[in-house]
Amino acid sequence: MxxxxxxxxxxxxxxxxxxxxxxxxxxxxxxxxxxxxxxxxxxxxxxxxxxxxxxxxxxxxxxxxxxxxRSEKEEIDSRFFAGKIRKAIAERHHLYAAEDTTAFRMFNGEGDGIGGLIIDFYADFYVVNWYSEGIYSFRKEVYEALKEVAAPRGIYEKLRFDTNGQYVEQDDYVSGERGEFPLIVQENGMSFAVDLNDGAMTGIFLDQREVRKALRDKYADGKTVLNTFSYTGAFSIAAVLGGATETTSVDLAKRSRPKTIEQFAVNGIDFEAQDIKVMDVFDYFSYAARHGLKFDVVVLDPPSFARTKKKTFSTAKDYPKLLKDTLKITSDRGMIIASTNNASFNMKKFKSFIDKAFTETNTRYKILEEHQLPEDFKVPHNYPEFNYLKVVFIKIMN
Structure with missing residues (x-):
């Protein structure tokens, strides 16, 4: 007991x-x-x-x-977890029914009533993310509930904790069918290759789904697009499928290049017609400025905190400077898609960073769109601080 x-x-x-x-x-x-x-x-x-x-x-x-x-008599058992999962699935019925999207968040922690537990859906496979030893102790009950309610094709898990707060490397397979990776999933009609058993990340950040769609549908046609901190190039894929004339993807991780090539390939895009750089994004800004490079659209989605041999970067301190560096390589009347997942400040504060950068560079701007977490990333009612994602589409007006 x-x-x-x-x-x-x-x-x-x-x-x-x-x-x-x-x-x-x-x-x-x-x-x-x-x-x-x-x-x-x-x-x-x-x-x-x-x-x-x-x-x-x-x-x-x-x-x-x-x-x-908040009900004193409610038992915390597999039936409790089944009820929460069943409700979460019902609220996402339209995503389950969608033919053009097969990857999304099925259960979003505290937003769905169980903080520390996140479950993502990838083409009938489920990835369960555990954020503490405490919630992981309910593993048996949660998996019983998930199998009962969702009938998963296969289950994988990510342990997002240890004594140092780092990801625990392990075989992530739990039960059911073992996936053949890369697994190809759909997102608003775009294809993405994912691997559910390859460390902490799967190959795509699901919370940016609607941002990628907006880039593809409204802002990429006929444009040159720079995708910084590009990971596996998902924004570059959206840009090319939206009619971009050229994309440049920049990320420091060596594996970003083969992963980005893979994403282009599964969408039938010739990767050799695109530019993929494996280098420090901050060094690339200097390189682009020296060579007079300008881009019509720049996607700016840095990690909340990063440390390289040369510098330390924090979005809470350094985002205005990052924007000022970005402005130097953005075309007149161009656009910056500024994004952060830092939960330590809200959208109002983030927009103050934007205003600071543009004011200090005497650059006029207009905000065309704002995005936060998509609907499947449910957050607790009346507590916006749990809505960590902040994305602003900024049009340069000079």
Whole structure:
């Protein structure tokens, strides 16, 4: 039987959790004392000892656990997880029915009622992401529920935790059919090659689905497109399929080149007609400026934090400078698609970074579109801080 512990919340935290806040923060406890083990159930009470919610103890970022239910009598068992998964699938029925999209998020953690648990769908295969030892302790119940409700072709998993907060390398296969990789999935009619058993990443970031569609459908035709921090070139694929005359993909990782070539190939695109650079993006900006290169559209989607031999980059500090460097190689009346997944600041703050860069370079601009997480990346109602993605389409007006 799973052990449980009672933790008393500070008044403000008790109120927030009663109102739907899903995360149990480290500083939420009235008397921390000896904390339970990861995976223990938590009976959360207010300062008078009255029941507030049931959660589990699991260390993840700023939190020590997540709320699972606000019903004191609800059992946390495979039926509980089956109910959550069933509801999540029902809310994404239109994506399951879509013929032109076969990859999306099926279960988005706290947005679907179980923080720390994320499940992605790839052409009838499921990838389960575990973000703490606490939620991983429910592995048996979750897999029973997933098999019952979703009838997966095969299941893979990613363990997104260890003592250093780094990804745990392992064989990611769990059960069902073993996939033959690359597996080809569809996204709004575009093809992408993914590998569900090749480390932390699969080959495509699903949260940018609608951004890639917008680039393809509205902004790529007849344009030259620079895709920075390009990973496997997904934005470059969207640009070419949208009529771009030329794409340049730049990423420091050596494997980005063969992976990008693979993505072009599965879409029937001649990769030799495109430019693929394996180099530091910051060095490429200097190279492009020295050679007078200009691009009609620049996709700017850096990691939240990066360290190279020469420098350290943080979106929270350095995004305005990155934009100023980008402006030097963007054509007059061109466009920058500025993106970040840094959850430490909101869209308003991100737009202030944009305004700072353009003001300091005396460049007029117009925001044409804003995007945050797509609908399958469900976030808790009334808590926009969990909506980490921020994308702004910026038109240069000089």
């Amino acid at each position: 799973r052990q449980s512990a009672e933790l008393q919340l500070k008044p403000a935290s008790a109120k927030a959790i009663k109102n739907g806040y899903p995360l149990v923060l480290k500083d939420a406890l009235e008397k921390p004392g000896v904390l339970p083990k990861e995976g223990n159930l938590l009976r959360l009470t207010d300062s008078t000892g009255n029941y507030v919610a049931t959660g589990y103890y699991g260390l993840q970022n700023k939190g020590i656990g997540w709320v699972l239910t």
